[in-house]
Amino acid sequence: MEQNSLLSINNLSIKLSSSHNNIQIVNNLNIHIKKGxxxxxxxESGSGKSVTALSYFNYFPKCIN
Structure with missing residues (x-):
């Protein structure tokens, strides 16, 4: 965690897997939010905002890696 960060995410990558292909939703995202x-x-719709937020709590469907 970066010094003085309230929330820190480093190198987050998320893939959506199906039987036919894999879709990279988030690739190497870094977020550091300080108190205050x-x-x-x-x-855009479908760009991965909700999945990014849910990933912090490790709460997303099984098809997402």
């Missing part, structure tokens, strides 16, 4: 900071995660 206000942060927004924005992007």
């Amino acid at each position: 900071e206000i942060v927004g995660l924005i992007g």
